[in-house]
Amino acid sequence: MLKDQLKQIRSSKRLSAATVITALTTDFFALHGDGYQGDDPAVTVGFGRFMRQTVLMIGVNRGATIQQRLAYHFGAVSPAGYRKVNRGLKQAAKFHWPVISLINMPGAAADVAAERTGQSQAIAATIRQMGQLPVPNIAVFLGEGQSGGALALANCNRILMLGNSLYSVASPEAVQAILKNRRQELTAYLPMTAPQLLKLGLADQVITEDQHTVQRLQRALTTQLTELQTWSPAKLKQQRQAKYLALVAPSD
Amino acid sequence: MSHFPKKGLWQQCPRCHRHVHRLEWGQLRICPYCGYYLRLTAKQRIQQLTTGNDFIRLPKLAEHTVPFTFPGYQQKLAQAREKTGLKEAFVAGQAQLAGATFILGVMDSHFMMGTLNIVVGARLRQAIETAKQRKLPLILVIASGGARMQEGILSLLQMNTVLAAYDALNAAGLFTLNILTDPTMGGVSASFAFAADIVLAEAGATIGFAGKRVIEATSHEVLPTDFQTADSLYRQGQLDAVVQRSNLTAVVSQLLRLH
Numbered sequence: 001m002l003k004d005q006l007k008q009i010r011s012s013k014r015l016s017a018a019t020v021i022t023a024l025t026t027d028f029f030a031l032h033g034d035g036y037q038g039d040d041p042a043v044t045v046g047f048g049r050f051m052r053q054t055v056l057m058i059g060v061n062r063g064a065t066i067q068q069r070l071a072y073h074f075g076a077v078s079p080a081g082y083r084k085v086n087r088g089l090k091q092a093a094k095f096h097w098p099v100i101s102l103i104n105m106p107g108a109a110a111d112v113a114a115e116r117t118g119q120s121q122a123i124a125a126t127i128r129q130m131g132q133l134p135v136p137n138i139a140v141f142l143g144e145g146q147s148g149g150a151l152a153l154a155n156c157n158r159i160l161m162l163g164n165s166l167y168s169v170a171s172p173e174a175v176q177a178i179l180k181n182r183r184q185e186l187t188a189y190l191p192m193t194a195p196q197l198l199k200l201g202l203a204d205q206v207i208t209e210d211q212h213t214v215q216r217l218q219r220a221l222t223t224q225l226t227e228l229q230t231w232s233p234a235k236l237k238q239q240r241q242a243k244y245l246a247l248v249a250p251s252d
Numbered sequence: 253m254s255h256f257p258k259k260g261l262w263q264q265c266p267r268c269h270r271h272v273h274r275l276e277w278g279q280l281r282i283c284p285y286c287g288y289y290l291r292l293t294a295k296q297r298i299q300q301l302t303t304g305n306d307f308i309r310l311p312k313l314a315e316h317t318v319p320f321t322f323p324g325y326q327q328k329l330a331q332a333r334e335k336t337g338l339k340e341a342f343v344a345g346q347a348q349l350a351g352a353t354f355i356l357g358v359m360d361s362h363f364m365m366g367t368l369n370i371v372v373g374a375r376l377r378q379a380i381e382t383a384k385q386r387k388l389p390l391i392l393v394i395a396s397g398g399a400r401m402q403e404g405i406l407s408l409l410q411m412n413t414v415l416a417a418y419d420a421l422n423a424a425g426l427f428t429l430n431i432l433t434d435p436t437m438g439g440v441s442a443s444f445a446f447a448a449d450i451v452l453a454e455a456g457a458t459i460g461f462a463g464k465r466v467i468e469a470t471s472h473e474v475l476p477t478d479f480q481t482a483d484s485l486y487r488q489g490q491l492d493a494v495v496q497r498s499n500l501t502a503v504v505s506q507l508l509r510l511h
């Protein structure tokens with residue numbers, strides 16, 4: 001059931017971006033701030049060693065404790081957060097670091113300050129920079145991702161999804177609202193689960209969730225990165241565009 | 253043709269509540285009493301920004317395609333088509349104004365609030381690519397509530413694909429101009445809406461990412477009276493100009509002359 005899945009994804013016990021970064025990388029250094037307005041703790045952007053090279057990691061933080069959740073605004077990334085991501089992406093392009101984004105986030109920051117400080121432009125810039133990266137990028141859905149913010153962090157060569165993760169146009173609750181009272185589950189009408197998106201061709205790999213999830217994820221990332229790193233910058237950019245264009249092309 | 257006269261010759265102004273005759277609303281649909289702008293249809297926008305009848309629709313614009321069977325969606329589409337006389341929420345063609353030739357694309361808020369879906373995205377990319385091929389400026393009149401939920405994830409993926417096409421047009425050195433009209437929200441605002449060389453907004457337009465009701469419900473903040481208005485975005489440095497509707501043709505002509 002979608003309801004149970006959401007509960008699990010949003011639980012404080014869910015595998016977090018911070019846990020994955022700690023497990024996968026050594027020598028991790030986190031960037032601080034957008035160099036302009038402030039630092040958004042809802043997203044960690046930093047670099048560390050993975051597969052005997054430096055990689056840029058982007059991880060959305062929902063927080064486990066109440067204190068963390070409040071401090072991280074429940075994982076709603078603000079414009080300053082996207083601008084910090086964009087700083088990181090610039091360095092990744094400059095130093096040829098692969099990029100891995102870890103996604104479990106609610107919709108965009110819904111508050112006055114986010115709108116006033118250029119939320120739309122910040123997200124658009126992240127979409128652009130991710131799409132134009134001359135290095136491989138891989139998105140990992142640890143939980144849910146929705147709306148423009150998740151799209152920006154998932155504009156990648158590869159999308160990996162944990163078995164119970166979700167990727168949708170808007171929050172399932174918001175989509176449910178226009179569906180009104182239907183008996184069937186929302187997922188019967190719109191693909192958003194990992195297996196559904198794998199079938200659609202948007203997700204490239206679904207990671208089984210068990211006590212070895214992190215190891216499975218590590219293996220999957222290693223395999224995918226090993227392949228992508230043989231590609232030229234032009235091919236990496238071209239593959240991103242071609243992949244999404246093929247998915248969105250109107251069919252008759 | 254406008255499909256609104258069906259409602260009758262008189263229409264109440266949403267702001268001052270006076271009953272205004274169709275002739276008084278005029279071609280630009282401005283309330284003669286309080287200056288309120290009714291939302292224009294794609295056809296009215298094209299008339300406003302084109303000399304004479306110099307608008308040649310792009311051939312073979314992408315057509316209707318529904319990827320998933322979302323309950324009630326087919327009926328909604330049928331109603332929107334009936335109401336607007338359009339097949340989808342975006343129309344594009346080659347236009348002329350002030351002696352300049354350009355590609356003009358217009359979103360129509362009367363068609364499911366101009367929401368971004370597979371066909372609208374495909375047509376946008378078509379318009380952008382046509383401008384690139386013909387080496388012409390691109391002018392987009394934007395009016396959209398964001399991604400169309402009924403087409404799910406494929407609506408969301410219009411954001412990156414349209415933006416990538418838009419960026420390629422900019423890289424080709426062609427002039428791009430976006431006119432943000434009421435409303436410019438969500439997935440449209442956070443992708444190509446601000447990607448133009450020059451971004452104008454029509455006075456009174458609501459422009460933002462998250463909707464006001466969502467923000468109120470989530471943040472429990474009292475929204476400032478000028479929140480997400482064209483004027484406030486202008487003050488924050490996010491727009492090049494806020495233009496009165498009656499002045500828009502002149503400003504667009506000026507920008508075309510200078511490029």
Ligand SMILES: [Zn+2]
Nearest residue numbers: 265268283286
């Ligand atoms: Zn009035």
